Amino acid sequence: MLAEFFSRSAVEVGKxxxxxxxLVAGVGGIIVETEAYRPDDPASHAFRGPTPRNQAMFGPxxxxxxYRSYGIHWCLNFVCLPGSAVLIRALEPSDxxxxxxxxxxxxxxxxxxxxxxxxxQALGIDLSLNALPLDWAPFELVLPTSTxxxxxxxRVGITRAMELxxxxxxxxxxxxxxxx
Numbered sequence: 001m002l003a004e005f006f007s008r009s010a011v012e013v014g015k016x017x018x019x020x021x022x023l024v025a026g027v028g029g030i031i032v033e034t035e036a037y038r039p040d041d042p043a044s045h046a047f048r049g050p051t052p053r054n055q056a057m058f059g060p061x062x063x064x065x066x067y068r069s070y071g072i073h074w075c076l077n078f079v080c081l082p083g084s085a086v087l088i089r090a091l092e093p094s095d096x097x098x099x100x101x102x103x104x105x106x107x108x109x110x111x112x113x114x115x116x117x118x119x120x121q122a123l124g125i126d127l128s129l130n131a132l133p134l135d136w137a138p139f140e141l142v143l144p145t146s147t148x149x150x151x152x153x154x155r156v157g158i159t160r161a162m163e164l165x166x167x168x169x170x171x172x173x174x175x176x177x178x179x180x
Contacts, residue, residue, distance in 0.1 A: 002135045005143060006061035010036040010084035015168045017078070017086060019148035024123040025138040027096030029113065031088060032173040035155045036166040039083030056131040058082050064139070066120075066130040073117025076125050078134060089167070090114045092175040093122065115177040151180045 006013055014036035022028045037044035050058045056065040057079055065077040065085050077085035091113035093100055100112045100122040113119040120126070134141045149171040155162050156178055169176045 002062040002133075002141065002143075003060065006078060006080045006134075008080060010038050010080040010086050011166055013078070013080045014086040014166060015150055015152070016144070016147075017088075018150045018168055018170050019144035019146075021094075021140075021142040022088065022091060023095055023140040024125060024129070026140075027099050027123050028140075029091040029094040030170075031090075032092050032170040033088075033090035033176045034168050035087040035089055036168075037077075037085050037087065039081075041164070044084070057085050059131060060133075062134045064129050064132050064134060066125060066127055068127070069117065074120035074125050074127070075116040076120055076123075076129075087116055088119060089116050090169075090173075090175055090177045091119055091123075092170075092173060099124075110174055114175055118177075153180045 014034040017031050017034050020031045022031055053067060056063055059079060061079050061081065063079045065079050067075055069075050076088045079085050093109055093112045097109065101107050103124060104112055104118065104122050111118065112122045132139065151169050151171050152165045153167050154165060155167045169180055
């Protein structure tokens, strides 16, 4: 079922993931912000073709693509069609709050998972999860049963094709990384 959900455009998947429940080893919450990246997108890691770093993006759909951004923090993406993925930018934390607070060294629930690096630190995500299927442990992904009210806007933190409205968020969420 997950493979079918992810076997389509990252733009469609990015919007449809808003409201999904993501847990990693029992820790996580509701996805409230995503960004889509397609293979023809100059901001995508897949734009220049497969490399050892982005190999997971060219594998089967419904897998994790994990990479280190700027040599500082990990980022979690969900692979869609070959060469495309959705960056998970923010969660509304709900499960394993004590673990997230300990990993992040803070207690402000709003700041635990509001940004891709914060999210990965809070959920304990690192390169060991790269290319793993999203329907196997430690992942638990429950897709939304109804369409969430979403907003869209330009992507953030990139220098190419940032004007594309492929950043999606849960309307009114205080847990997004940046306001829309």
